[in-house]
Amino acid sequence: MRSVILVQNRIMTSTTLIDYMTTLGQQARAASAQMAKSETAQKNRALLATAAAVLEMQESLLAANQADLDAGRAKGLSAALLDRLELTPARIAAMVVGLEQVAALPDPIGSISELDYRPSGIQIGKMRVPLGVIGIIYESRPNVTIEAASLCLKSGNAVILRGGSEAIRSNAALALCIQQGLRASGLPETAVQVVATTDRAAVHQLITMPEYVDVIVPRGGKGLIARVSADARVPVIKHLDGNxxxxxxxxxxxxxxxxxxxxxxxxxxxxxxxxxxxxxxxxxxxxxxxxxxxxxxxxxxxxxxxxxxxxxxxxxxxxxxxxxxxxxxxxxxxxxxxxxxxxxxxxxxxxxxxxxxxxxxxxxxxxxxxxxxxxxxxxxxxxxxxADGFEYGLGAEIGISTDKIHARGPVGLVGLTSQKYIVLGDGQIRES
Amino acid sequence: MRSVILVQNRIMTSTTLIDYMTTLGQQARAASAQMAKSETAQKNRALLATAAAVLEMQESLLAANQADLDAGRAKGLSAALLDRLELTPARIAAMVVGLEQVAALPDPIGSISELDYRPSGIQIGKMRVPLGVIGIIYESRPNVTIEAASLCLKSGNAVILRGGSEAIRSNAALALCIQQGLRASGLPETAVQVVATTDRAAVHQLITMPEYVDVIVPRGGKGLIARVSADARVPVIKHLDGNxxxxxxxxxxxxxxxxxxxxxxxxxxxxxxxxxxxxxxxxxxxxxxxxxxxxxxxxxxxxxxxxxxxxxxxxxxxxxxxxxxxxxxxxxxxxxxxxxxxxxxxxxxxxxxxxxxxxxxxxxxxxxxxxxxxxxxxxxxxxxxxADGFEYGLGAEIGISTDKIHARGPVGLVGLTSQKYIVLGDGQIRES
CATH class of the missing domain: 3.40.309.10 (Aldehyde Dehydrogenase; Chain A, domain 2)
Incomplete structure (x- = not known):
């Protein structure tokens, strides 16, 4: 599995790209079943082990980030973009705090509500469940890799992350930390995968695989979000402008x-x-x-x-x-x-x-x-x-939705979940 | 407005069709703002006035339906399809009961929940709101026209209904009853519109106008739902198979x-x-x-x-x-x-x-x-x-969703709504 994850930036033919993205999708789908039944303590252990790995690998994270910064400067990225791209010890420390905060949040999964009796004698309620596989498409800030992965992990989902091409080395290094955290807690490493090619066609593949991806969350400028929304064959939780x-x-x-x-x-x-x-x-x-x-x-x-x-x-x-x-x-x-x-x-x-x-x-x-x-x-x-997930008490947010379907406003852990009906009976059958 | 609604089955050029569907969309969007703020009693009056109109116009409903049945027989529709298409006094009576039942359901709109204080002193809650404009695409049974319209109306949405071509006369006659009900209660007639052309391109237009339509609910066979899902540029609440x-x-x-x-x-x-x-x-x-x-x-x-x-x-x-x-x-x-x-x-x-x-x-x-x-x-x-909306206590259902996004399982009134955040303050500002 890890060899697939580390293809990193290789030139691929379009067939290879489709195979590669399909593999990521299949691995994510398989991992999502494990994630859905994982226990709260196990998910929290993975988050804290990731925090430890981030600290432990700080030097290699900074080195990978330096390589991204050098390449960005050579490409003539603006000072503002370079600033967004940069990892510093302070920003790494903030990631660690973020991971600890998500570990401390209550686990929404499995929570049962409204378990009421019906005239037929059956009892009906709703159980909160993960969405399955989430695709996140984002731009230059590498800390989104940790933020988004931690929220998806805590909410019992598998995630495929596609960051900006200018941050690909930083993101790959962060993915290693997360995978170390997952391994340490006995969760599948493929629950969090970073797309390791800068080929733009990978985004198109990611947003057109409804069999492997349940929802897409684009995070970035209006242009990115409009493009993703226009082409997606998968539901999109989108945040357009804030006027x-x-x-x-x-x-x-x-x-x-x-x-x-x-x-x-x-x-x-x-x-x-x-x-x-x-x-x-x-x-x-x-x-x-x-x-x-x-x-x-x-x-x-x-x-x-x-x-x-x-x-x-x-x-x-x-x-x-x-x-x-x-x-x-x-x-x-x-x-x-x-x-x-x-x-x-x-x-x-x-x-x-x-x-x-x-x-x-x-x-x-x-x-x-x-x-x-x-x-x-x-x-x-x-x-x-x-108007912000922290101020609203969500603990953290993956974005702010300006859609009405599924999630509206700041989207926290609950926005990354669904509910299924559960029915408890004593042998009831339906007569008419 | 009514002249647009009664174009019925005219051959249109593609420009005319786009104009026609755009007009329906614009009218629905405008009506949805009125519907969102309409009061519960007003919506219930519209439902009961529709029931009265259905009874009053029973003869013309049966005549329109007879014309559909004759055309269906001439086209060689199967006995099963003709049975689904047929309106009888008993089926019309069932529609009336259905309308009365939806009028008797609690109104989900405006309901406020979880209104809790935050450390900043602001109080945050959620208010239930309509989705906006709903597009329903369905096959031969004309009673879906009344069922779907009543649920959309009660949940404060505007709706554009596109029924099967074999039921177009029956559906147009039923739409007149609903519009009479809306008029009688002071609600906009354009809150419920039936697409009055059998041109298949109308479906394509309906599912690719995100500026006018917020969600599509296809009701029918797997083929219909798969086609709609593949082409839609609007979120789809879909029900595929039940294995x-x-x-x-x-x-x-x-x-x-x-x-x-x-x-x-x-x-x-x-x-x-x-x-x-x-x-x-x-x-x-x-x-x-x-x-x-x-x-x-x-x-x-x-x-x-x-x-x-x-x-x-x-x-x-x-x-x-x-x-x-x-x-x-x-x-x-x-x-x-x-x-x-x-x-x-x-x-x-x-x-x-x-x-x-x-x-x-x-x-x-x-x-x-x-x-x-x-x-x-x-x-x-x-x-x-x-597994059914009535048995689950939803009162009625617009369908059963096998999606995880937005609504899962039987979809009743609440599935046709969203929630917005409401914030009550006393002049609070955010310091950091």
């Missing part, structure tokens, strides 16, 4: 409104839960925009406003395109609306159904916003920055 | 074992939860096969056994292919196995992950079977015939 809104209602508490708007926009600019368009009811716009501008100016945030906004504060004009844009940058679109209806309509039309918040003290406005805004997370009087 | 097993364990109660095996196979032959392969531990095979054969013979069930089975009772030989076959007929495959492990391996290898039952009085065998058999329904000491 998030804060709406300051006529009945908002002004102090909360300013605090939340500033935090949602400026806590971090490059994250999917950052505020991108601020909506204000007209009287609130008059009252709050000058103070908001002062604070945004101090943080260097460029403001782009509708006509009514421009009548109150000095800023550039927002176009139709701004309403639909996820800036991921210190730029904020601002629109004045007449009332809650207009705010909800704007969010449902231009938003990306990710995370939207209303600031209000009005009971009915809050209740309507929760019900009518069609987003994965809807909030009252809270910063959109809270 | 169900009963395993009689060494510790089975013999009386329960015989009763369950006979019921699971002979209650009805053509249903997906019918028993197809009976597995027996060797000592049980010796003890029970003669009595089982006597009862199956009396019911006219053909038995196909493994070599060990043939050494005990007189029957034809089962081939490898029999283990993988869903007969949907009075034929039963029988295999003798050495122990529980062999039974589980056989089921996971040859089964279709639908419904499988163990007969045993042994605690540990039952517990292992529940955990290790990878099927949508796993049972102890109960007939596989119970």
């Amino acid at each position: 998030c809104h804060v709406y300051i209602d006529v009945n908002a508490d002004p102090e909360k409104a300013v605090r939340i708007a500033i935090n949602a926009k400026t806590r971090r600019y490059g994250v999917c839960n950052a505020l991108e368009t601020l909506l204000l009811e007209a009287t609130q716009a008059n009252a709050l925009l000058p103070e908001l501008k002062r604070q945004f100016d101090a943080k260097g945030v460029e403001l782009r406003g509708c006509e009514q906004t421009q009548a109150i504060i000095d800023c550039s004009a927002a176009t139709q395109e701004d309403w639909a844009t996820e800036y991921l940058a210190p730029i904020l679109a601002i629109k004045v609306v007449a009332n809650l209806d207009q705010a909800i309509d704007h969010i449902n039309m231009y938003g990306s159904h990710h995370t939207d918040s209303i600031v209000t003290e009005n009971y009915s406005s809050g209740r309507r916003f929760l019900r009518e805004v069609d987003s994965a997370s809807v909030m009252i009087n809270a910063s959109t920055a809270f | 169900c097993h009963v395993y009689i364990d060494v510790n089975a109660d013999p009386e329960k074992a015989v009763r369950i095996a006979i019921n699971a196979k002979t209650r009805r032959y053509g249903v997906c939860n019918a028993l197809e392969t009976l597995l027996l531990e060797a000592t049980q095979a010796n003890a029970l096969l003669p009595e089982l054969k006597r009862q199956f013979d009396a019911k006219g069930v053909e038995l196909r056994g493994c070599e060990q089975t043939q050494a005990i009772i007189d029957c034809s030989a089962a081939t490898q292919e029999d283990w993988a076959t869903e007969y949907l007929a009075p034929i039963l495959a029988i295999k003798v196995v050495a122990n529980l492990d062999q039974a589980i391996d056989h089921i996971n290898m040859y089964g279709s992950h639908h419904t499988d039952s163990i007969v045993t009085e042994n605690y540990s065998s039952g517990r292992r079977f529940l955990r290790e058999v990878d099927s949508a329904s796993v049972m102890i000491n109960a007939s596989t015939a119970f």
Whole structure:
């Protein structure tokens, strides 16, 4: 098995590639049956043994990463990409902490709920089970290898990881640590496999093998996710853009409104839960925009406003395109609306159904916003920055889903599981 | 709007077809926003008004159906298909009862659960919401039009229905009843639309419009479902075959074992939860096969056994292919196995992950079977015939899913919904 895993970057013919991916798929499918019935303690031992292996092999991890960095520099990767690619002792220590945290999470598998009697005398409930085999497609950060593998392992799934070509040596070295952890705990090494070729056709194979792969989780830019979604023959848990809104209602508490708007926009600019368009009811716009501008100016945030906004504060004009844009940058679109209806309509039309918040003290406005805004997370009087698996108490997240099917919002261990029905009887048969 | 709905069977150019399907999609998407916020009482009024309309229009329904039957006979449809196609006063009365039952079910939409505080002070919960727009593709039975529409309506979704071409007049007449019900309760008529062309390309359009359709539910034969799954660009809740097993364990109660095996196979032959392969531990095979054969013979069930089975009772030989076959007929495959492990391996290898039952009085065998058999329904000491939305207490079902993503097993109202996160705060911002 290990020889297959270490093919690494060899040039393959397309037949060889299909054979190779099929082998990975078959091995993953076989391993998933073992994983599904593995005990909690065994999975935790594998996670902690992986943590130990990561520490023990730190030198070789750094060397493999250095080779990736050298190749990346030679290829002219940007400084930002090189930074994402780099492993440091601090980042390795963070991986170890992450593995320990996942080991400490409760095991969702096997949990039985709603075990109720029916008039026929049978008792029906649901048992939580793994999905089976998960394919993860991601870009340059090698720590995703450990994060994704640990969540799949804890949730009783087998996983096939396909990282970015620029991180292939780092990812292969990390895979060795995980396989050492699996071996040490008696779990199949093939439960976690890293695709060892940079050939792009491998991605196409991975997402078109429904017989071996149950779900694909792409992690990366919009381009990657759109490509995967368009071609996949396997269900995709996808996270597209986060065009998030804060709406300051006529009945908002002004102090909360300013605090939340500033935090949602400026806590971090490059994250999917950052505020991108601020909506204000007209009287609130008059009252709050000058103070908001002062604070945004101090943080260097460029403001782009509708006509009514421009009548109150000095800023550039927002176009139709701004309403639909996820800036991921210190730029904020601002629109004045007449009332809650207009705010909800704007969010449902231009938003990306990710995370939207209303600031209000009005009971009915809050209740309507929760019900009518069609987003994965809807909030009252809270910063959109809270939309995150850790903040939501999931312990860790594999991503944030903007889909409605299966999992919506931050996806933790439970999002990587399904439920089956269990029926307990005493010999009952169905008469009619 | 109604003129679009009544295009019915006109020959369209492909551009016209795309325009037509796009219009249906846009109308459904717009209606879904209204449906999502509609109140429970309003949805129930629409269901009851539809029931009234079905009764009131009974004559025209029967006339439309007669025209379909005449056309079907002229086309040479089989007697079985003509029977499925036929509406009778009794079948119309059953539709009315079905509508009343769905109106009486609890409304899942808006239900909030797990609303817990986090250390940050925010309170996080989940609210149940509709999926949006559902596409249903089905074959000849026109009562599916009412069943599927009522479940989608109650769960706050808009739906586009594409029935079999042989039922197009019946389905259009039923759609008029539903639209009358929607109109009477102030809901958008376009919440339920029937595709009014028999052009097969309409199906392709319906399953490749992710911008307008959130999920596809195909209901029909394996061929239909396989075709839809292969081409869809939209998630599919699918039900492939039901190759169900009963395993009689060494510790089975013999009386329960015989009763369950006979019921699971002979209650009805053509249903997906019918028993197809009976597995027996060797000592049980010796003890029970003669009595089982006597009862199956009396019911006219053909038995196909493994070599060990043939050494005990007189029957034809089962081939490898029999283990993988869903007969949907009075034929039963029988295999003798050495122990529980062999039974589980056989089921996971040859089964279709639908419904499988163990007969045993042994605690540990039952517990292992529940955990290790990878099927949508796993049972102890109960007939596989119970795998059904009504028996499970779902009230009604849109189908039985053999997928693991989103919904598994019988899919009722909840399977047509998703959950969004709701966050209640008091002005909290995220510091780090």
